[in-house]
Amino acid sequence: MSDPQAPVKLRQRILNWFHHHPQAKAWSLVLPGGLWLLVFFLAPVLVMFSYSLKERGIYGGVEDGFTVEHYLRFMDRLYLKILWRTVVDATVCTAICLLLGYPTAYVITRGGRLKGLLLFLVILPFWTSFLVRTFAMIFLMRDTGFINTLLLKLGLVTEPIVMLYTPFAVMTGLVYGFLPFMVLPIYSSLEKLDHSLLEAAEVLGARSTRRFLRVTLPLSMPGVVAGCLLVFIPALGSFLTSDLLGGAKEILVGNVVQAQFTSARNWPFGSAASFVLMALVLGAVMIYLRVRDGAEQPAER
C-alpha cells in the first residue's frame, strides 16, 4: 500500500505473464464475448435444435418424442424451390449492394472534412422506424405515388409504371435495408489504406484504373468480404420486406420460418427450416475460412 511503485509493478507483472502465455491472452480476449454468446445465444439455440427433433405440439410448443420428419418435410420440392429462390434473391441483393456500396465507401474515405458527415448520412435513415420508412417507400412507388405522378406530369410515361408489389420493389427494399452493412465494413478497411502507396503508384505513372485494381482493391478485400457476408447472410433470413413491398405474393425461407412460429404453430418444423439454413451458412463460412487461412498466413505468430 505504502509503496507507490506497487501498482506499476503489478501491472508490469500481469502484462509479462500474459506476454508469456499467449494462449491465455487470446482466450481472455475471447471469453467475455464468447461467454455471453454461449449463454444467451448458443444455449437457447441448442434448445431450439432439440425442438426441431421433437413432435409438434398442437397449440404450439413441442411434445416429447424423437423424429426427423420435420427435416424430411423440408426436403420436399415445395420448400427446396423456396430455398433456391431465397438464395438467388440474397445473391442478387449482395451483388447490387456491392456495386453501389463500394463506390460510396470509397468516396467517403476521400471526403476530407466531410468524411464524418458522409458516413453519418449513410446510417441516418436507419434511425427511423422500419415500418414508417417502408410505408414511405410504398408512397413513392405506388401507381398514384410520387414517382409515377412525376413521370406522368413530365410526360415521360402515359401509363403509371407498376413498381409496388413486384419483385423489383422487393429487391429495392432489400438493397435499401442492407446497403449500410456493405458500406461500413468497406469504409473501415479502405480507411486504413496507406495513401502514400497510391501516390507512389501515381508518381510511377500507373493509370487510375490500374492503380485501383492493383493497389486499392486488393487492400480493401477484407472489407469487401465482410460486407458481402453481412449482406448475404441476413438477407437469407429476411421476411418482412417481401411481405410489405412484394405484397406477400412471394415466399422466402424467412417467411416459412416466421409462419411456423405464428399462424402454423409448428415450432419443430420452423426450427428445422432454420437449422437447414444455419447449417448451409456455417458450412459455407467454414469453407471460406479454410480457403482464406490457406491463402494467407495467419496474421501473426
Add this chain to the structure above:
Amino acid sequence: MSNEKQLRNAFLDYATGRMGRRDFIRGALAMGASVTAVATMLQACGDSAPPPAAETPPPPPGPMPATAPAAPPEPELGEKEGELHIYNWSDYIAEDTVANFEKESGIKVVYDTYESNEEMVAKLQVGAGGYDIVVPTGYIVTVLAAMDLLQPLSKGRYIPNWGNVAGLFKDPVFDKGNLFGVPWQWGTTGIAWRKDKVPTPPDSWGVFLDPALKNKMTMMDDMRDVIGAWLRYRGKSLNSTVDAELQAAKADAIAAKGNLKAFISAPVKGQLVSGDVWIAQLWNGDTMQAKAEQAEIEYLVPKEGSTIWTDSLVIPKSAPHKRAAHEFMNYILRPEVAASISNFTGYGTPVEPAMAMLAQPVPYPSGEELSRLEYQGDLARATELWDQIWTEIKAS
C-alpha cells in the same frame, strides 16, 4: 406426466372429431382428470366439432343448444389488488378509458400492446407471467383454455354488469358458457370497395376471379381469411379440414392470385383512400376508418358468407392481480364506457345498452345475415395442412 399427455391427445382427438364425446369423457376420467376439468375441456372445444356436411349451411353463431354442463363453482379471489397489467392490441381502447378507471377504482394500470395473437400466446405458453388481462381473438380463447392457461371467471361474484352483454355474444362457440372471456369488440370480415370505381356492388368472393379488375384488388395476408373465403365461395365451412375442399379452395385462391395486387391486411386502408385499390378483403371497422377519409368507400358481406369475430378479455392463470382484472371487466361492461370504447375503435360493441349511445352504431347482424356468418374455430391438427396449402398458394 404421461397421463397428462395421453389426456391431451385424447382431448385433441375429440376436438378434431376423431373420438366421440362419450368415449372421451370415459377415457379422460379414467386417466385421472377431475369432472370439472373434463367439463372445461368439453366446453373449450365446442367450436372444433367436425365441419358441417357440404350441403347444410354452417351453423349460425350465437346461442347454441344447451350442451354446456353446469358451470363449476366460481373461485373467490380475496381483496382487490392495487395494480393491473393489461396487454391489448394497439389503439384498441378509448384514450381516456384507462385513466378514468384508475381514478375511480384507485387501481394503477400498466398498459402494454402487442401485434399478433401468436406473440401473446407464445409468451403465456412458455410461462412469461405478469399479465392480468389479455385480448385474444375468437378461437384463440379455445387454444389458451385447452393449454390450461386461463383463469375461470367469477362472473356472478365480481361482474354484476354481465347482464349488459347482448345475447348474441353470450355462450359463443369458442368459449361455451363464457367460462373464460368477457366480449370486448366484435366485427366481420367482408369486402371494402370504391363505389365510384366499381359500379356494381361486388357481393361475391368470385369478384376476385374477375380479370377485368386485375391489379385493383387485394385480399388479406392471413391464411384463415383467404382460404376461408374460398371455402365459403364453394359453400363449405370456413373451418373445413376436408382435404378435397381445401384443394378446391387452393385452386380458386391461386386463380385469384393472378388478379390480386397484393395480400395485405390493415395497411390497405391508405390505398383504398388513394384509389390504388378498388376492392379489398377487409374488416368492417377498418373500412369505417377509411371511409372517414374517403366517402366513396363502402362495405359488404359477400353473399356466400364470411367471418364474424369477437375479441374477448381473458385472465391468464398466472395473473398476479385477478381480482383487479375482474374489476376492470365489470367496468368496461358499463354502457357509457363500452360506448366510448367503440366510438374510438369503430368496431361494434357487445354491450347492448351501449348501442344507443354510439355515434355510428354498428348494428347486430339480422337473422338473414347471421346465417351467412361463421366464427373461426381452431383447426388443431389440421393447421399443418392449412399452412402447407397456404405456402403452396404463396409459392405458386
Add this chain to the structure above:
Amino acid sequence: MNHLKLPYWIMALVTGVYLFLHLPIIALIAFSFNDSKFSTEWTGFTLHWYERLLERQDILDGLKSSIIVGLSATVISTVLGTLMALALARHVFRGRRLVEAFLYVPIVTPEIVVGISLLILFVAMGVPLGLHSVVIAHVAFNVSFVVVVVLARLQGMDRNLEEAAMILGADELTTFWRITVPQLWPGIISGAMLAFTMSFDDYVITSFVTGTGSSTLPVVVYTMVRKNIEPSINAISTVVLVATTVLVIVAERLGRDKPLVADKD
C-alpha cells in the same frame, strides 16, 4: 491528400446512392406535417402530429426505452466484439476457426428463432422480462456484427507503428491505447454504428423478450399496424433525425482537431 481526382461517373453514382437512401426519409418527414391520418396524399400542412406526441405517452416511453437499450447494447457489444476481433486477428489459438465460424451463426439465425429461444431461456432462468432482458438479447445478436466489421479493419492493418512503440519502450497496454485503438477507430465506429442501428430498429426479437411497460419504439410502432400507423410516428422519427443530425454536426465542430472519424492520412 485529395489531389487524386475521382471520375465524374463515380460522383454521379454515389450522389444517386445518397438520393436513394434519403428520398424515402424526405417523404417520411413530409408526411409528419400532413393533415391526413393515412400517409397517402398531401391534404394540407399541420403541426397536429407533433402536438399529438405530447399526448402519446406510449410513443415517448418507447423512445426512451429504445435510447436506453440502444446505447447500453451498443457499448457492451462494441467492447466485447472488439476484444474478440483482436483475439481472432492477432492470435492463433486452438479452436480459433471454429470460434470465427460460429460468429456467423447469430447473423443467419432467423430473428423469431432467437426471440422465442431467448424467451424460453429467460423464463427457465427466472429472469424477469424488462429492459435488461432486451439489452441482453440485443448484445447477443450485435456482437457478431461488431466482430466482423472490426476484424475487416484489423486484417492486414499495419503493425509497424505498434512494434515501433514497443521498441521505444511502451508496454503492451500503453501501445494498445495509444496506437492500436486510434488505428482501429474507424472499424470500431463502424461496428458501433451498425450495432446501434440494429438495436434501435429491432422489432421481432424485442417483442418476445420485452416485459410489461418496457416496450421499445419499434414495438410500439408495429403494434399499431393492425389499426393504423399514426403520423405521430413520422413526427417522432423526424425529431430523432433532426436531433441526432444537430448532435453530430456540433460534435464535429467542437472536435475539429479530433474528428468523429479518425482522419490520419
